[in-house]
Amino acid sequence: QVQLVESGGGLVQAGGSLRLSCAASGRTFNSYATMGWFRQAPGKEREFVAAIRWSGGSPAYADSVKGRFTISRDHAKNTVYLQMNSLKPEDTAVYYCAATPRVVVPTIANQYDYWGQGTQVTASS
Helix, strand or coil: CEEEEEECCEEEECCCCEEEEEEEEECCCCCCCEEEEEEECCCCCCEEEEEEECCCCCCEECCCCCCCEEEEEECCCCEEEEEECCCCHHHCEEEEEEEECCCCCCCCHHHCCEECCCEEEEEEC
């Protein structure tokens, strides 16, 4: 099994910044070649935010967050980060970390096998 634990959510004013962290543990070899962030607002479907491969390559971003959010990884800490700048009220959601053994970066939730418990991000206007 792969365990994912998110942290770093909170309440900020619009225009502010937050950094989310996702610590991964458990099976390692090819268990989670790609890490992703998704979010889900009340009454809405879970949507893709960003993803990155542990091995490198260009990250993938949703159009709504390009230029404002940055995903990165730290191999030594087995941790993936999501730096969120210029937050908008529409970014308010529960943010989930996810992992998949797929190396072609997926942007659909059902292509990820492991999920964290989620962390709340609220950007107030």
